Amino acid sequence: MKNKPAGIYIHIPFCSSKCSYCNFYSIVNPSSSVIHNYNTCLCDEITRTLREYSKSDYNISSVYLGGGTPNILPLNELEKLIRHLEDKFDLSLNEIKEVTIEVNPNLSDLNYFKKLKDLGFNRISVGVQSLNNGILKLMGRKHTKEDVFNCLDYLSTAGFTNISTDLMFNYPTQTEEDVLDAIKTLSHYPINHFSVYSLSVEPKTILAKQLENKKIKLNREDNERKIYYHINSTLKHLGFNHYEISNYAKLGYESRQNNLYWKQGRYFGFGPAASSFLGNTRIDRPANLKAYMNKDPIPEENIFSLSERELKEEFMFLGLRRLEGINDSDYQKRYNSSFFTDFRDPINRLLENKTISINQDNIKLTPLGLDFADRVSLEFLL
Ligand code: SF4
Known part of the structure; x- marks a missing residue:
């Protein structure tokens, strides 16, 4: 009997360029043979993992392709991955309520989006970050605001009705109006979920170096909270429920996959830098494509058997991220x-x-x- 609900996360560690603030694991401009070999390794990992479990142990409630930039995968590779996943987990993506893929607007293509729909994706997360071309350039993003509008138009034409967008605020030189105007503009599109993050300067990023070399200056810190409150009230006014510290959704459109993380649900992770959590064990795969493609064993220090006390602590601090508590x-x-x-x-x-x-x-x-x-x-x- 399928009795344990779980999610699946697949990491696609490739991008067209590196954004200045980003510390996610990704390789820039991979060749098509690297993408092909990586996809083969992903399929192998799925096969190996499923040998340890009975297909019927888990009832998959959500699937998430994140990155990186998942829409860098050519359609034939994406189709191969999805068919393999469906085969090994004994499921059809068309039967799952939430199947998300992150897309980068610089790679928008109507036919690609139509095919995503055919493959069973029913939720799209668009990395918008800003609608100010100057800020986007500073961030090192490859897209412009015009690309975002094209992307959203194509997604609509392809028939997607469950769209989330990521925005950032408080980036150097970015103003409050910038993010509030972006929210208002985007609300005219069929978007039912926003993730809005305050800039966090991560070590070893391009931005961290620019700050160190005084090429760029952070915004005043005391404005950050004020902007956050205004984001909250703007989104509330537009009918979005603030359900997690940085996440807002129209009724019925909270992210199932993220709720799984915050509610200590089980999830499989595939790919370098992906984590899985099944029962009491969390595995954080190393952020190392070469080791992953060599099928090096996961180092012991990346495998955590959580004690009951640790699980209880997680229940508290992850659960409290949700505003309903x-x-x-x-x-x-x-x-x-x-x-x-x-x-x-x-x-x-x-x-x-x-x-x-x-x-x-x-x-x-x-x-x-x-x-x-x-x-x-x-x-x-x-
Ligand atoms: S596209 Fe996303 S994952 Fe890639 S570098 Fe930019 S922020 Fe990072």
């Missing part, structure tokens, strides 16, 4: 104890500093807690 009844079902007992001290401290609120068996972040979400998370770690 966490319920003790769910915790009790899973862990046979109460979080009010297991985490009495941190809960009391957070109540005292007004970053969480309690309503019967539910705990959630307060508006103040949203501003200090990272610090709230730390409270639950021993």
Whole structure:
């Protein structure tokens, strides 16, 4: 009997160029033979993994192709991957409620998008980031705002009705109007989900170097929260529910795959830098294409058998990312104890500093807690 719901994440570690702020694992401009060999390795990994499980153990509820830039894959490679996945997991993508692929607007093609629909993709996540061509250039993005509009028009024509867009705010020189105008413009398209991230400067990125060499200056930090509040109110006004710190959705369009991560669901990961979490074990594959293609064994330090305490901590800090918070009844079902007992001290401290609120068996972040979400998370770690 298929009794365990799970998701599948597949990482496509290739991009047309490297964006200045990005620390995701990706190789720039791979040759078609590298893409072909990589795809073969992905299919092998799926086969090897499925040898350990019975096909009927898992009920796949969502599939996500992320990157990198998944739409860099030629259609024949994509089709091969999807058919292999369907064969090994004994499923049809057309039967799954959420099958997402991330697309980069610089590679928009109507026929490609139509084929994605035929293959069973029913949700598209478009990496927009900004609609200001100057900012896009600074970010090192390959696309322009005109490419974004073309991309969204093509997706509509291809029949996609479940579209998410990623936006960034507080990038150097980017203004509040910039992001709010982008949201308003995009809301005229059939978009039902927004992910809006504040810039985070990651080590070893092009941006980190530019800052170090004083080629670029960060925006004033004290504006960041104000912009966040205005993003929240703008999206609310446009009918989007703020359901996670950085995510907003129209009714019924929350990301199933991301909810799986935040609710400690099971997921398979395939490809370098992809993680999987099945039961109590998390595997973080190394971000190393060569090692992956050589089929090097995953180093032991990348395989984590989580203790019950660690699982409980994750339940708390991942679950609290969702604005509706966490319920003790769910915790009790899973862990046979109460979080009010297991985490009495941190809960009391957070109540005292007004970053969480309690309503019967539910705990959630307060508006103040949203501003200090990272610090709230730390409270639950021993
Ligand atoms: S397209 Fe996405 S994954 Fe690729 S470099 Fe840019 S932000 Fe990173």
